[in-house]
Structure formats: structure tokens, C-alpha cells
Amino acid sequence: MTDLRPTLQDKALAHGKVILGGEHAVVYGCPAIAVSIPRALELRCERSETQQDLLLSVPAWGLERRLGPTPSTSEDRLDQALRAIFASARVAPWGHHIHGKTELPAGAGLGSSAALCVGLAKLALGPQASDQAIFELSMVGESVFHGDPSGIDSHLSVFGGVVRFTRGQKPEPVRLPGPLGLWIISSQTPRQSANLVAGVKARMEALPLLAKPTWALFEAQVQAMQEALLARAFKNLGLIMQMQHQLLAGLGVSTPQLDGLCTCAMQAGALGAKLTGAGGGGCVLLLPPPDADNKDFGSQLEAEMQTQMGKIYPHFPLEIQEQ
Ligand code: MEV
Numbered sequence: 001m002t003d004l005r006p007t008l009q010d011k012a013l014a015h016g017k018v019i020l021g022g023e024h025a026v027v028y029g030c031p032a033i034a035v036s037i038p039r040a041l042e043l044r045c046e047r048s049e050t051q052q053d054l055l056l057s058v059p060a061w062g063l064e065r066r067l068g069p070t071p072s073t074s075e076d077r078l079d080q081a082l083r084a085i086f087a088s089a090r091v092a093p094w095g096h097h098i099h100g101k102t103e104l105p106a107g108a109g110l111g112s113s114a115a116l117c118v119g120l121a122k123l124a125l126g127p128q129a130s131d132q133a134i135f136e137l138s139m140v141g142e143s144v145f146h147g148d149p150s151g152i153d154s155h156l157s158v159f160g161g162v163v164r165f166t167r168g169q170k171p172e173p174v175r176l177p178g179p180l181g182l183w184i185i186s187s188q189t190p191r192q193s194a195n196l197v198a199g200v201k202a203r204m205e206a207l208p209l210l211a212k213p214t215w216a217l218f219e220a221q222v223q224a225m226q227e228a229l230l231a232r233a234f235k236n237l238g239l240i241m242q243m244q245h246q247l248l249a250g251l252g253v254s255t256p257q258l259d260g261l262c263t264c265a266m267q268a269g270a271l272g273a274k275l276t277g278a279g280g281g282g283c284v285l286l287l288p289p290p291d292a293d294n295k296d297f298g299s300q301l302e303a304e305m306q307t308q309m310g311k312i313y314p315h316f317p318l319e320i321q322e323q
Contacts, residue, residue: 012043017114024248031164042102084143084144085141131159186314245273264308272286
């Protein structure tokens with residue numbers, strides 16, 4: 001790669017995401033609704049006079065990776081994704097230090113891998129690049145991480161907002177008529193999306209009779225979710241989240257810990273709770289009553305987690321603004 005363009009941009013921002021409904025089904029062409037977590041990752045890039053390698057460090061993820069121009073045979077997904085992105089952009093990244101600052105947990109279903117791929121794509125392509133070009137380049141890296149990504153994570157990471165996303169179609173903005181208050185609980189169990197997506201594929205291939213009605217049910221739930229969001233029908237929204245969690249659990253992507261966190265949320269007074277993203281660990285998304293005071297609801301949630309799960313898992317409110 002040494003004869004390629006040797007310059008990277010010095011700064012890039014990328015959003016994270018939360019899927020409200022339709023994860024996994026979106027891989028099979030069903031719609032999903034997701035919201036972005038604005039500017040969740042910042043990458044800064046400096047030229048290093050002394051090093052010939054590329055150094056990527058994201059201290060919040062405990063990540064420090066050094067990569068040289070000569071590929072090695074024992075490369076993991078991150079190394080392969082980095083090489084694939086820079087090779088596709090025809091950029092030689094050697095002699096740079098990329099430093100990431102983020103509050104997104106890694107491998108937790110909040111779009112950390114897509115945010116990293118989008119940030120790297122922005123550094124590689126420079127300020128003139130279109131959002132579409134950034135999206136496409138980020139998908140080169142996401143394909144390494146996810147195997148068969150639908151594109152929803154990369155889309156949210158580049159374009160932000162609240163969208164109804166269907167693979168291969170133009171995403172539609174979902175215009176919320178007012179703010180939407182959600183909470184996230186992290187199970188602190190990291191996992192690999194690619195394995196979970198492959199597990200769902202294997203289960204559906206084993207039961208081909210069930211695939212069509214299962215995806216149809218996802219699609220109907222996502223449609224009902226969109227209507228509930230637009231009508232601010234929070235009780236229905238919570239009910240649909242409960243149904244989505246059961247459907248995802250049926251696909252084998254929940255865990256006793258995620259089920260337990262959903263139960264804690266409901267006992268604390270939430271209207272609905274579900275896993276979000278690929279599952280298998282990661283995060284739970286919950287909908288508090290619309291009039292709940294954040295401090296009181298947080299205390300109630302903590303008390304339930306302490307009693308039922310023996311510890312308090314990291315949790316935080318997420319306020320989505322009117323769109
Ligand atoms: C991962 O954030 C969402 C999944 O639907 C996979 C994808 O859409 O690529 C599980």
C-alpha cells in the first residue's frame with residue numbers, strides 16, 4: 001500500500017445507534033426503526049514522525065492496536081476491517097496514530113463497530129467525501145465485523161436521526177411529534193454480532209416453514225411501533241417492545257441476564273423493555289412512563305436490579321428530541 005495516498009484527515013465524528021424494533025429481521029429485508037446516539041465517537045489522527053505503523057487506540061474500549069504494512073496470517077476481525085477500509089479507500093495509513101474518545105460501550109449493540117468504521121472512513125476519504133461514499137466505505141469494514149450487515153448501523157452512524165430502515169431501500173425519516181424518553185441498561189456482557197446473526201440464520205434454515213410468518217410478524221410489529229411513535233401512544237409502544245423481546249428471545253438471541261434486566265425494568269414501572277441490537281448480551285432498551293421523573297425512576301430501577309440481580313448494572317436515560 002506504500003504508493004497510495006499517505007494522508008488522513010485529522011478529525012472525524014460518528015454517531016452510535018439504538019434499534020427500537022426490527023433487529024435481525026432487518027437482515028432479511030424487513031423494516032426496522034432506529035435512533036442515533038449523536039456524535040458518540042470522536043477520532044483524532046496525528047502523524048507520527050518515528051513510527052512506520054498505524055496505531056489505533058480507544059482507551060474507553062481498552063483497545064490499543066498496532067498494524068504494520070505487511071499483513072500477518074493471524075489477523076482478527078479488527079485488523080482485517082482496518083486493512084479493508086484503507087485498501088478500499090486507496091490510502092496508506094502508516095505512520096499515524098488514531099486516538100478515539102467515546103462513551104459508547106464496545107460490543108454492546110449500540111453501534112460501536114459501525115461508528116468506528118464510519119470514523120475511519122471519514123479519516124480516509126477526507127472532507128470532500130459524500131455521506132453516501134462514507135456509508136459505502138464503512139460497510140466494507142462492517143462486513144468484516146458482522147458478516148452480513150443490513151446497513152442499519154452504518155446508516156445511523158453517518159446520517160443520524162430517527163429512521164425506518166429497510167435494506168436496499170431509501171430509509172424514511174420517522175418524524176417524532178415530541179421528545180421520547182428512553183433508558184438503556186448495559187448487561188456488561190460483550191458479544192459478537194456476526195455469531196448472533198449466523199445463529200438466527202441457522203435456526204431459520206432449520207425451520208423454513210416458520211421463516212415467512214416470523215418475518216411477517218416482525219414487520220407488523222415494526223409498523224405498529226411506528227404508528228405508536230407517531231401517535232405518542234406510549235402504552236402500545238411499551239406493549240410492542242414486550243412482544244419484540246419475546247420474538248427475539250424465540251430466535252435465540254436473548255439470555256437469562258437480558259430477560260432478568262427486562263423484568264427489573266417492568267417491576268420498576270417501565271411500560272416496555274426489550275433487548276436492542278444483536279442480543280446475546282449488550283443492552284436492554286426500556287420505556288419509562290412518559291411522566292416519570294428521571295431521578296425517581298432511576299432509583300426504582302436500581303433497587304430492582306439490586307434485589308433481583310444482586311447488583312446494579314450501568315444505566316442511563318436517553319432523550320430523543322422531536323424530529
Ligand atoms: C445489529 O446492530 C443489528 C442486526 O440486525 C444486524 C444488522 O442489521 O446488520 C442484528
